[in-house]
Amino acid sequence: MQSTCHSPNPLDPITAAFFWRSKADRLLKVDIVPDYDRDGVIRKESFTDSNGKVHPSDYQCAAGDDPFYFWINNDGDHEGKDIPNGFADDALRVGVGGVADLIDFFPVFIDFHGLLDNMDVTKVQIELLGPEVAWLDFPEDYVGLNENSAKFYLENVVKAEEWGDATTTQAGDGVYFTQKMVERIRDGRGIILLEGHEASDEPLQLRFSYDGTELFTYDMELKLSSVEDMYRHINLMGNIGQAGGVATNTGQPSGFPDSECSDKHFVFVHGYNVNTEQARGWNAETFKRLYWTGSRAKFTGVTWWGFRSQVFAINAHKSPNYYENIINAHRTGSYLSTALSSYSGDITIAGHSMGNVVISSGIVDHGLNYNRYFLINAAVATEAYDSGTITATTTANMTNDDFENYESRLYASNWHNLFTDNRKDLTWKDRYGSISNAHNFYSSGEEVLENGDGSGPPSWDGFWKGYRTWNSQEWNKGSSLIGLLTNNRAGGWGFNDDTWHSSVGPGGPVRLTPTEAAALTDDELRNNPFFYPFQSSDSDYGSYNGDNLYGLDGDTTASNQAGLYLTRAKLLAEAIPALSYATGRNSVSAFDQPGGSKNTDINAIGLRNGWPSSRGDSDWKHSDMKNIPYTYIYPFYEELVAIGGLDAE
Numbered sequence: 001m002q003s004t005c006h007s008p009n010p011l012d013p014i015t016a017a018f019f020w021r022s023k024a025d026r027l028l029k030v031d032i033v034p035d036y037d038r039d040g041v042i043r044k045e046s047f048t049d050s051n052g053k054v055h056p057s058d059y060q061c062a063a064g065d066d067p068f069y070f071w072i073n074n075d076g077d078h079e080g081k082d083i084p085n086g087f088a089d090d091a092l093r094v095g096v097g098g099v100a101d102l103i104d105f106f107p108v109f110i111d112f113h114g115l116l117d118n119m120d121v122t123k124v125q126i127e128l129l130g131p132e133v134a135w136l137d138f139p140e141d142y143v144g145l146n147e148n149s150a151k152f153y154l155e156n157v158v159k160a161e162e163w164g165d166a167t168t169t170q171a172g173d174g175v176y177f178t179q180k181m182v183e184r185i186r187d188g189r190g191i192i193l194l195e196g197h198e199a200s201d202e203p204l205q206l207r208f209s210y211d212g213t214e215l216f217t218y219d220m221e222l223k224l225s226s227v228e229d230m231y232r233h234i235n236l237m238g239n240i241g242q243a244g245g246v247a248t249n250t251g252q253p254s255g256f257p258d259s260e261c262s263d264k265h266f267v268f269v270h271g272y273n274v275n276t277e278q279a280r281g282w283n284a285e286t287f288k289r290l291y292w293t294g295s296r297a298k299f300t301g302v303t304w305w306g307f308r309s310q311v312f313a314i315n316a317h318k319s320p321n322y323y324e325n326i327i328n329a330h331r332t333g334s335y336l337s338t339a340l341s342s343y344s345g346d347i348t349i350a351g352h353s354m355g356n357v358v359i360s361s362g363i364v365d366h367g368l369n370y371n372r373y374f375l376i377n378a379a380v381a382t383e384a385y386d387s388g389t390i391t392a393t394t395t396a397n398m399t400n401d402d403f404e405n406y407e408s409r410l411y412a413s414n415w416h417n418l419f420t421d422n423r424k425d426l427t428w429k430d431r432y433g434s435i436s437n438a439h440n441f442y443s444s445g446e447e448v449l450e451n452g453d454g455s456g457p458p459s460w461d462g463f464w465k466g467y468r469t470w471n472s473q474e475w476n477k478g479s480s481l482i483g484l485l486t487n488n489r490a491g492g493w494g495f496n497d498d499t500w501h502s503s504v505g506p507g508g509p510v511r512l513t514p515t516e517a518a519a520l521t522d523d524e525l526r527n528n529p530f531f532y533p534f535q536s537s538d539s540d541y542g543s544y545n546g547d548n549l550y551g552l553d554g555d556t557t558a559s560n561q562a563g564l565y566l567t568r569a570k571l572l573a574e575a576i577p578a579l580s581y582a583t584g585r586n587s588v589s590a591f592d593q594p595g596g597s598k599n600t601d602i603n604a605i606g607l608r609n610g611w612p613s614s615r616g617d618s619d620w621k622h623s624d625m626k627n628i629p630y631t632y633i634y635p636f637y638e639e640l641v642a643i644g645g646l647d648a649e
Contacts, residue, residue, distance in 0.1 A: 029113035032206060032220040033147075034068040034106060036061045038294045039647075040151035042109045053649060062220065069256050070106050071227035072196040075284070077101035082281035082626070084228050096136060099164040099612075100629040102193075103288050105136060107150040108220065110190035110206065119210065121186060126177045127207040128192075129217075131200035131224055134168040136193040145191045153193060154292060157610040160631040168195065174207070196224035199255075225255030227284045230291075231299035234267075237276065239335040240328060245276035245303040246283075250342065262649050263345035264297040266290060267370075269336070271353025271623075272306045272329075272379060273319040279303040282352070285626045292630065293637040295646035297348065302339075304332045306354055309486075321486045322473045326573035327541075329354050331566070333361030337368035348644040350374035352625065353448075353584070360384070360432040365565070372644060373438040376602075377622050379449060379470055380432070381578035386590035387429040389580045397452040398579050400475055400493035405514040410530040412478065412491040413579050418522050421559035423549065426571055428578050433590065439643060440591050441636075442584050445603040445619025449582035466622065470582045477577045478532045490546070491575025494532025526552055534575055541566045584622070600639065607636045 033042050036058050043057040056064075075082050078097030096102065116124060128135065136153075138145075144159060145152040153163055169175055171194075177185075184190055194204075203219035228246060235248045252258050270282040283301025290299060305328045309321035319325060336358055340347070349370045351359040356378040362368035382389035395408065408414055416427040443449075450468045457472040476482050478492020501509035502516060512520075517530055527550050534546035548561040561567055587599040600607070603620040609632050611618050621627075625636065641647050 029115065030206075030208075030216075030218050031059055031062060031109070031111040031113070032204065032218060033058050033062045033109045033111065034220070035150045036066065036068060037296075038151075038292055040149060040155075042107075042147040042150050049648065051648065065221050067221040067223045068106070069223045069225075069230065069260060070196060071104070071230060071255070071288070072199060072224050073101070073104040074226060075104070075281070077104070082285050083277050084226055084280060084284050093168075095167045096164050098629075099160050099631050102153055102160055102164060103292060103630045105153070105193040105195045107145070107153070108192050108194060108204070109147045109150065110185050110192065111147075111188075112185055112190070116182070116186035119186075121179060121182050123211040124182050125209040125212075126182055126185070127174045127209070128171040128177065129174045129205040129207060130171065130219075131202040131204065131222060132170075132172050132197035133194045133204065133224075134170045134197060136163060136195075137167045137169055138163070138193075146189055147191065150191065151292070154631055155609065155634060157631060160629075170197075198224070199226060199229075200224045223255065227255075227287060228280065229253055229255030231256065231283070231287050231301060233283075234300055234302045234336070234339045236302065236304045236332050236335045236339065240305055240331050242305045246280060246301075248339070250300070250339070258298060260296075261298045262296040264644075264646060264648075265300060265343050265345060265347045266295060266297040266644065266646060267300045267302065267340065267343075267347065267349040269302045269304070269349070269351040269355035269358050270306070271351070271355045271377075272322070272325050273310060273317060275307045275310055275317065276303055278307075278317070282626055289630050289634070289637045290641065290646065293634060293641045293647075295641050295644075296648070297346075297644070297646045302336065302355075302358075304328070304336075304355075304358060306358075322469075323477075323482075323486065323488070323574040325354065326357060327566075327569050329357035330361050330569035330573070332358045333363075333368070334366040337362040337366035340369055343369065346371045346645075348372050348374065348646065350376060350640070351378065352376045353379040353622065356380050356583070360435060361569075363435055364432050371437065373435065374441060374640060374644075375438060375583060376441045376625060377443060377446065377449065377584035378440065378582070380583045381428045381474075381580050382583050382586055382588050383578060383580035384428045384431040385433060385435065385438075385583065386588050387433070388590070389586070389588060390429070394452075394581055395579045397454040398471070398474060398577065398581075399454075400479070400577075401456060402495070403493055406530075407514070407518050410517055410520075410525070411577075411579075412493075412529070412531040412575055413577050415525070415529055415531070415576075418526050419553050421554050422563035423558060425568060426562055426576060428572060428576060428580075431572070438591050440583060440588050440599045441602050441639075442586055442599060443603040443620040443622075443624075444585065444601050445617075446582070446585040446622055447619070448622035449585040451581045451585055474577045477575060488535055488538075488574060489532060490535040491529075491531050491533075491571065492577050496528065496530055496532055499528045500530055523552060526550065534571065538570065541570060543567070544570060602636055607639060608633055609635055 035042050044059050046054055046057050048054050074085050077100040204222045206218045208215050230253050232250050233246045235245045237245050268286045270279050287299045306325045307319050308324045310317055310319040347370045356375050416424050448466045449470045452471040458468045478494030495511055497509040497511050500512050502512055503510045536546045538544050543564055544567055548557050551558040591599055611632055
């Protein structure tokens with residue numbers, strides 16, 4: 001970071017005062033300082049953290065020519081698109097793309113240390129040069145943004161909503177600050193907000209002139225790159241035969257070296273109905289939000305095949321075959337465990353929605369290495385973590401109306417109770433009950449994971465909008481509707497009428513009444529379940545043979561078939577309904593036991609900072625950790641960082 005000086009007119013007392021004064025000898029006191037640690041305070045002095053470690057100040061980092069690493073603004077927040085290098089590009093806009101776009105700006109404090117106090121500011125010219133950046137043109141009133149509140153633009157709702165519509169000015173080859181901005185610099189309020197437009201290693205420069213005479217330039221080291229070059233990637237698509245997505249790269253990111261991070265890791269796994277392009281947006285937004293919350297952990301974004309059957313209709317992507325994607329999640333768990341086996345140090349792993357099936361399967365079945373686990377809006381039955389969450393109420397509300405008067409012994413969900421061999425494990429109950437050090441971030445305002453109320457699926461309109469989707473897929477397992485949609489009807493709430501009927505009438509077999517069905521023996525049900533038979537075969541999983549699953553307790557063939565990992569995954573996904581609610585909507589007491597962690601309702605007011613008026617309601621919905629601008633939900637990310645200790649060494 002060099003200061004370049006020019007020979008002034010020695011007769012001019014103003015320019016003479018600047019002659020040969022440079023940053024190196026500290027006679028010319030000028031600083032351009034970013035918020036290196038993203039804590040909202042641009043510090044002049046070093047500080048000691050709670051662990052007794054001394055950290056250099058932001059000023060010291062700037063004086064040491066430490067680069068500030070940031071991403072270019074190449075997504076489309078204004079259009080609601082967060083995919084880097086996607087079809088929308090905020091850098092092409094002459095202005096801020098709304099509140100959501102402010103996360104793509106970074107503050108820089110320009111400090112002249114009183115050098116302007118006795119100058120005629122009408123004669124001062126300060127020119128911004130360097131890489132392709134733009135600065136936000138503040139409205140007249142921007143009180144609150146200063147070196148002690150450098151994230152004010154991200155955290156103050158009123159100002160964020162105001163500045164979300166502000167214009168921007170392109171720097172590049174050089175643009176002069178307005179006189180109003182010069183006055184702000186003189187008054188010690190020299191904060192500017194910048195966005196990067198192109199990847200660059202060029203320094204940010206200020207060129208200072210007085211009364212038409214150039215006196216000096218001053219540099220701030222800056223490294224701009226695509227955000228996807230600032231974190232690690234694990235792509236698990238190819239492990240189960242699919243292509244696409246950002247390639248796996250677990251080495252040091254080119255745009256954000258490991259020297260800027262601690263030895264900790266934060267690994268994020270997206271949820272269901274997220275294609276490879278959408279995964280890029282999920283990973284990028286999660287990284288950005290943790291970055292601005294002060295996380296120093298090395299970030300890894302995971303891509304997996306959770307969008308099988310996805311189509312685009314009515315302005316939205318939908319993946320109607322939910323069940324195939326549950327199978328994919330189970331299949332992916334082992335590969336995630338392998339991919340993370342080379343990671344050392346403290347590991348926090350976080351999953352959104354169905355991504356928690358990937359993680360939970362990886363932990364329980366494949367020994368995935370982690371230190372703490374964050375479940376966020378988890379699309380997993382609570383009984384999988386704690387069978388005690390099954391109650392008479394949940395069972396009644398999760399039972400399909402067709403089975404309402406039949407005893408629960410006949411349910412596909414309870415068939416496992418008839419066995420002591422491997423078929424005893426064909427249940428969601430305590431499937432992941434051995435997981436420890438987990439923290440459940442659920443939302444009592446969930447729409448996708450809304451609890452069933454015994455009334456069955458919502459209206460078609462509600463279902464299409466995502467309301468009670470999880471409950472609906474459990475309610476419909478084995479139904480003729482699922483058979484129509486997926487060409488795979490199995491188990492669940494369908495009836496085995498071909499076997500268990502009292503007679504055959506003009507309309508076909510006459511189903512056993514509840515009283516008649518109650519008379520069936522356990523051995524009869526072992527050989528011929530009362531529910532719709534399991535699928536006989538599946539070309540995608542050659543080891544699977546559903547016909548082999550029937551037989552008396554201890555039957556070797558049946559037990560061996562049930563013991564196959566893919567058999568269990570397939571049946572849990574397609575044929576075994578949950579009798580409890582979704583984890584992402586409810587507290588799970590098992591997580592509060594000694595040695596475990598906690599439950600946090602992210603719908604609580606304490607984990608938000610206002611709410612967008614455009615939403616029409618105040619509920620924290622299924623994907624709001626990404627869809628709601630950072631300004632409104634940064635307290636949630638502060639909670640993640642605090643619990644994980646992500647801002648520490």
